[in-house]
Amino acid sequence: MFSANAKIRNYIREISLQTFVFLIYLIAGKLSLTLSSIDGYSTPIWPPAGFALGFVLLFGNRVWFALFCGAYFTNTTHLPTLETLTQFLISDPQNLTISLGNSTSALLGSFLLKKYSKSNLNIFQANEIMHFFVFAGPITALVSSVIGSLSLLYFKIIYFEFLFQTWITWWMGDTIGIIIFTPLMVLIYKWYKGEEKLLRLIIFASATMSTFVFTLSIFFLTRNWEKEFIKYRIKSDGQIISAGIENRLLENLRVLKGLGTFISLTNNLNRKYFEAFSKGFLTDSDSVTTLSWNPWISHSSRSTAEANLKIDYPGSIGISIQKDRKLYPSPKYEEYVYIKYIFPYAENKDAIGFNLLSDMTRKEALLRAKEMFGIEMTGKINLVQVAENNVGFLVFYPVRRGTGEFGMATAAIRISKIIDKALIGNDQNHLCIKIEEKSSLYHQEIFSKNCSNMKEKIFSDFFYEHQLTIGSHILKIKTVATKEYFDKNLTNASRFLLIISSLLTGLLGILLLIIMGKEKSIQDIVEKRTFELEKANRVKSEFLANMSHEIRTPMNGVLGMLTLLEQTNVDAEQKDYLDNAEKSVLSLLTIINDILDVSKLENKKLEIVPKPTNINKLCKDITNLFLSDAKKKNLNLSLNVNDLEPNLFILVDENRLRQILINLIANAIKFTMAGSVSLNVHLSEDKKFIIFAVRDTGIGISEENINRLFDRFVQLEDSRTKKFEGSGLGLYISKQLINLMGGDIKVFSILNEGSTFQFYIPFQRTDQREENLGNVNTMFVSSEKKFHILIADDNLLNQKFMVKIFQKEKMNVSIASNGLEVIRLLDESLPHLDHRFDMILMDIQMPVLDGLEATKLIRKRNDSYRNIPIIAITANSMESQLNEYLENGMNDCVKKPIILSELLSTIYKNIN
Structure with a gap:
C-alpha cells in the first residue's frame, strides 16, 4: 500500500x-x-x-x-x-x-x-x-x-x-x-x-535587467511585486482563517474545562444534573457534538459501577466493548474507563458503559492525559453522531472529584463545523484549507476543504501555516492558494516587454558573476566562521547554565548545613572554622556569578534596570561590609560623600552599582598591606555625571600592566600573581557594567605607592522612593496567626535545612516532594481554615510535576489559592530562566545556594 x-x-x-x-x-x-x-x-x-x-x-x-x-x-x-x-x-x-x-x-x-x-x-x-x-x-x-x-x-x-x-x-x-x-x-x-x-x-537580476530599456525592467519588477502581493494576501487571509479555527478550538476546550469543573465541584452528580448542564453548553456550540463523563476505575469497583449504570440506564449491559459494531460485556481488565453519562443520549445510547481503554486510539490518549494530568486529544476519528463531514476527534480532560473519584470529562469535536465558521468572505472560500497532525507519534492529514481542484504546483507554493498544540498533539493549519484564488488576486500587469536588447547584457552578466563569485567565496568563509563561533557560544552558554545548576544544588546543602551549624552551641574555635567555610562557599558562589555575568555580557543579554536609589545609604552599606576586613589588616577605611545631599536619590541599577563598588573596594583592600582605602563620591561640575573614586595606598600597578587590567581572566604577572587569589573577572565585569550604564572607568597608579580607580555614570536625580518594606518583618512577628509555609523540594537536605530555619522563625512548615503533592496538599487544606497555607516555596526541577507546571495549575484555580504567593527556589540562575518563572505566575525568585538573609527578606517582602 x-x-x-x-x-x-x-x-x-x-x-x-x-x-x-x-x-x-x-x-x-x-x-x-x-x-x-x-x-x-x-x-x-x-x-x-x-x-x-x-x-x-x-x-x-x-x-x-x-x-x-x-x-x-x-x-x-x-x-x-x-x-x-x-x-x-x-x-x-x-x-x-x-x-x-x-x-x-x-x-x-x-x-x-x-x-x-x-x-x-x-x-x-x-x-x-x-x-x-x-x-x-x-x-x-x-x-x-x-x-x-x-x-x-x-x-x-x-x-x-x-x-x-x-x-x-x-x-x-x-x-x-x-x-x-x-x-x-x-x-x-x-x-x-x-x-x-x-x-x-x-x-x-536587477543589474542584468537594467541594460534593457525601461519597459523590460517594468516587466520583471511588476512580476516580482505580484508574487509578493499574493504572498501577503495568502498570509493575511491565512492568519484570519487560522485565528478563527484556533479560537473556536479553544472555545471548545473551554467548554470541556467547564464540564470538568462542574463534575469536580458537584457533590451529588447524577444523570439529570449532567444532562441539564451539558445541554446548556451544547446549545451554544455546534462543533462540540457530544459531552460525557468517563470514570477511571479498577476491576474491584466494576460490579458497583455496573449496578449504578443499570439504575441510570436500565437497558445497559454494564461495562462493554465493541466487536463487529456490536456491544458485548467487557472481559476482565485491571482498569476500565467507561462512559457513565453522555449527552445527547438519543444518538449515543449504545455508547453507555463502553470501555474506552478497549480502543487503542482512545487508550493512548487516555494514558497520556492521565500521565500529564492535562488536556489530551485522540487522533482523527469518524464521529458516529453525524452522517456527513463526520471527521473529528475526542478531547479528554482529567478530573478528580471531591469524593476521590477520578475520570475523564470528554468532548467530541467536529472539525468541518469549525472550518465552516472560520471561512468568512469570498476570498477565503477560494483557498484550500488543510489541518494536519505533525507530532512525533502521528503524521497524517486530518481534514481538507477546497483542495480537490488544485491543478498546478505553482499554486501550492503560496501558502500560510499556523501551528497549535493540544496536549501532545501538534496541529498544523495550512492555507494554500488555488487557481481560483490566483484568478481573483493576480493581475496581468507584467505583460510589458522590451523589444531592443544587447549582447552587452551578457558581458555585464559575466562581470557580475565574477564579482559576486569573489564576494560569495568571502561570505562563505565568514558564514562558516560565524556559525562555528555561534555554535561555540551556544555550547558554552548551555554548559555554564548546566554547571551553574549542578554546582549550586550541592552548594545549597553545604551552605544550609553551615548556617544551621552556626546557630548551634559552638565554641570560638569552631565558630572560626564555620566562618572560614562559609566565606569559602560564598567566594565560590561569587566566582560562579562572575562567570555567568561574563557569558551574559558576551551574548548581550545582560540588562541594566535603573530604579530610585539612595546613593548615600548604598555607599555607607558597602563600606560597612568591609570594615572588619580592613580592621584585620589595620587599614583605615573611609567614605567621603560630604558634597552630596543626605537623602539624594538617583536613577541607577542599584545591584550592578553595588557589584562594581564591591569589586573595586575588595581589590583595594586585598592589594593594600598598610595605610588606607577610601571611597569618594561627588558630582561633576556640569552636574551631568556622578563620579566614584576608590583610592588605596597599596602595591600599585605598572603602566604597561594597566592596559591589560580590564581583560578577562587576567592576573597581572607581578607579585599579585603569586600572592593573591582571584579569577581575573571582577575588573572586566565592572568595566562592562559601567559602559552599559553609559559611563567609563580610568586607572591612575604609581608602582609601590597606590592606585585610584575612578569611574563616572550619568547623574539622573529623582524624587521617587522605593517602597519601604522594613517593618514587614515586625508586623509579621507581632501577628497572632502562625505563618504557614508549604515547601516543595525533592532534595532531602534542602528540606531539612529549610524546616529547621522556619522552625526557628516560629513558622508552621509542610513538605511536598513534587508539584503533584503541592496540588494535593492545597486541595486537602481548603476545608480547614486554620491549616491553610500562606506561601509556597517552590523548587523548579522536581519529578512527576515540576514547579513551573505546578504554578501554572495553581494560577488557574478558582479558589483562594489562586493568588497565593509563590517564590521560586532554584539553582537556575540565567536571566531568561528567572524571567520565565515570573512571567508564568511566580511572585519572586531566590537562587541557590540560599543565603538565609535573602530568603527571609524575600519571604517577608511577599507576605502581603
Missing part, C-alpha cells in the same frame, strides 16, 4: 512537473511573441530558450517532451477541434521542426555544460562562467536558429533573401535569452533550495 501511494505521489509530482514546465515555456513564449521582428517569426530576445536550458539543467532530460509541447503550442494559434491528431500536427508542419529544434538545443546545451563543467552548477567560478557563456549561449543557440530558419525557408514561410537576417536575429535572440535567463533560473532554484542568498539573486 505504501509503495503504491509512493508511486502515485511520484506520478502526480512528475505530471505536475511536466505541466509546470510546459506552462512556463508556453506562457514565456506567448509573451515573447509580442516582441516579434518585422518578419514575424524571430525576435531580438527569446527568454524561452533560457528557460528551456534551465529546466533541462535542473530536472534532466525527462522534461524534453514538455519543452517540445510548450514550443509547439507557442507557435500554434489554435487548439485541436474535430480533426484528427495527425491532421492537427501537419496543419502547421513547420511548428514540428521548430519545436524539435528548440527542445533539442536545450538537451545539447545541458550535455555540453555537464560534460565540461561541475555538476553543482557553480556559476560563480571564472572557468565555469566561461564554459557557460561558450557552450550554453552561442553553440546551443546555433542549433535552434539553424533548424528554425531552414524550416521557415523550406515550408516557404520566408524568402531566401530573408534567410540570413532571420537566422542572425533568431541566433542572437536565443543567445541573449540563454545568457540572461538561464543563470537567473539557476540562482532562483538555488535560493529556493536554500543554497543561495536572496540578496545575491536580486542584485544579479
Whole structure:
C-alpha cells in the first residue's frame, strides 16, 4: 500500500512537473511573441530558450517532451477541434521542426555544460562562467536558429533573401535569452533550495535587467511585486482563517474545562444534573457534538459501577466493548474507563458503559492525559453522531472529584463545523484549507476543504501555516492558494516587454558573476566562521547554565548545613572554622556569578534596570561590609560623600552599582598591606555625571600592566600573581557594567605607592522612593496567626535545612516532594481554615510535576489559592530562566545556594 501511494505521489509530482514546465515555456513564449521582428517569426530576445536550458539543467532530460509541447503550442494559434491528431500536427508542419529544434538545443546545451563543467552548477567560478557563456549561449543557440530558419525557408514561410537576417536575429535572440535567463533560473532554484542568498539573486537580476530599456525592467519588477502581493494576501487571509479555527478550538476546550469543573465541584452528580448542564453548553456550540463523563476505575469497583449504570440506564449491559459494531460485556481488565453519562443520549445510547481503554486510539490518549494530568486529544476519528463531514476527534480532560473519584470529562469535536465558521468572505472560500497532525507519534492529514481542484504546483507554493498544540498533539493549519484564488488576486500587469536588447547584457552578466563569485567565496568563509563561533557560544552558554545548576544544588546543602551549624552551641574555635567555610562557599558562589555575568555580557543579554536609589545609604552599606576586613589588616577605611545631599536619590541599577563598588573596594583592600582605602563620591561640575573614586595606598600597578587590567581572566604577572587569589573577572565585569550604564572607568597608579580607580555614570536625580518594606518583618512577628509555609523540594537536605530555619522563625512548615503533592496538599487544606497555607516555596526541577507546571495549575484555580504567593527556589540562575518563572505566575525568585538573609527578606517582602 505504501509503495503504491509512493508511486502515485511520484506520478502526480512528475505530471505536475511536466505541466509546470510546459506552462512556463508556453506562457514565456506567448509573451515573447509580442516582441516579434518585422518578419514575424524571430525576435531580438527569446527568454524561452533560457528557460528551456534551465529546466533541462535542473530536472534532466525527462522534461524534453514538455519543452517540445510548450514550443509547439507557442507557435500554434489554435487548439485541436474535430480533426484528427495527425491532421492537427501537419496543419502547421513547420511548428514540428521548430519545436524539435528548440527542445533539442536545450538537451545539447545541458550535455555540453555537464560534460565540461561541475555538476553543482557553480556559476560563480571564472572557468565555469566561461564554459557557460561558450557552450550554453552561442553553440546551443546555433542549433535552434539553424533548424528554425531552414524550416521557415523550406515550408516557404520566408524568402531566401530573408534567410540570413532571420537566422542572425533568431541566433542572437536565443543567445541573449540563454545568457540572461538561464543563470537567473539557476540562482532562483538555488535560493529556493536554500543554497543561495536572496540578496545575491536580486542584485544579479536587477543589474542584468537594467541594460534593457525601461519597459523590460517594468516587466520583471511588476512580476516580482505580484508574487509578493499574493504572498501577503495568502498570509493575511491565512492568519484570519487560522485565528478563527484556533479560537473556536479553544472555545471548545473551554467548554470541556467547564464540564470538568462542574463534575469536580458537584457533590451529588447524577444523570439529570449532567444532562441539564451539558445541554446548556451544547446549545451554544455546534462543533462540540457530544459531552460525557468517563470514570477511571479498577476491576474491584466494576460490579458497583455496573449496578449504578443499570439504575441510570436500565437497558445497559454494564461495562462493554465493541466487536463487529456490536456491544458485548467487557472481559476482565485491571482498569476500565467507561462512559457513565453522555449527552445527547438519543444518538449515543449504545455508547453507555463502553470501555474506552478497549480502543487503542482512545487508550493512548487516555494514558497520556492521565500521565500529564492535562488536556489530551485522540487522533482523527469518524464521529458516529453525524452522517456527513463526520471527521473529528475526542478531547479528554482529567478530573478528580471531591469524593476521590477520578475520570475523564470528554468532548467530541467536529472539525468541518469549525472550518465552516472560520471561512468568512469570498476570498477565503477560494483557498484550500488543510489541518494536519505533525507530532512525533502521528503524521497524517486530518481534514481538507477546497483542495480537490488544485491543478498546478505553482499554486501550492503560496501558502500560510499556523501551528497549535493540544496536549501532545501538534496541529498544523495550512492555507494554500488555488487557481481560483490566483484568478481573483493576480493581475496581468507584467505583460510589458522590451523589444531592443544587447549582447552587452551578457558581458555585464559575466562581470557580475565574477564579482559576486569573489564576494560569495568571502561570505562563505565568514558564514562558516560565524556559525562555528555561534555554535561555540551556544555550547558554552548551555554548559555554564548546566554547571551553574549542578554546582549550586550541592552548594545549597553545604551552605544550609553551615548556617544551621552556626546557630548551634559552638565554641570560638569552631565558630572560626564555620566562618572560614562559609566565606569559602560564598567566594565560590561569587566566582560562579562572575562567570555567568561574563557569558551574559558576551551574548548581550545582560540588562541594566535603573530604579530610585539612595546613593548615600548604598555607599555607607558597602563600606560597612568591609570594615572588619580592613580592621584585620589595620587599614583605615573611609567614605567621603560630604558634597552630596543626605537623602539624594538617583536613577541607577542599584545591584550592578553595588557589584562594581564591591569589586573595586575588595581589590583595594586585598592589594593594600598598610595605610588606607577610601571611597569618594561627588558630582561633576556640569552636574551631568556622578563620579566614584576608590583610592588605596597599596602595591600599585605598572603602566604597561594597566592596559591589560580590564581583560578577562587576567592576573597581572607581578607579585599579585603569586600572592593573591582571584579569577581575573571582577575588573572586566565592572568595566562592562559601567559602559552599559553609559559611563567609563580610568586607572591612575604609581608602582609601590597606590592606585585610584575612578569611574563616572550619568547623574539622573529623582524624587521617587522605593517602597519601604522594613517593618514587614515586625508586623509579621507581632501577628497572632502562625505563618504557614508549604515547601516543595525533592532534595532531602534542602528540606531539612529549610524546616529547621522556619522552625526557628516560629513558622508552621509542610513538605511536598513534587508539584503533584503541592496540588494535593492545597486541595486537602481548603476545608480547614486554620491549616491553610500562606506561601509556597517552590523548587523548579522536581519529578512527576515540576514547579513551573505546578504554578501554572495553581494560577488557574478558582479558589483562594489562586493568588497565593509563590517564590521560586532554584539553582537556575540565567536571566531568561528567572524571567520565565515570573512571567508564568511566580511572585519572586531566590537562587541557590540560599543565603538565609535573602530568603527571609524575600519571604517577608511577599507576605502581603
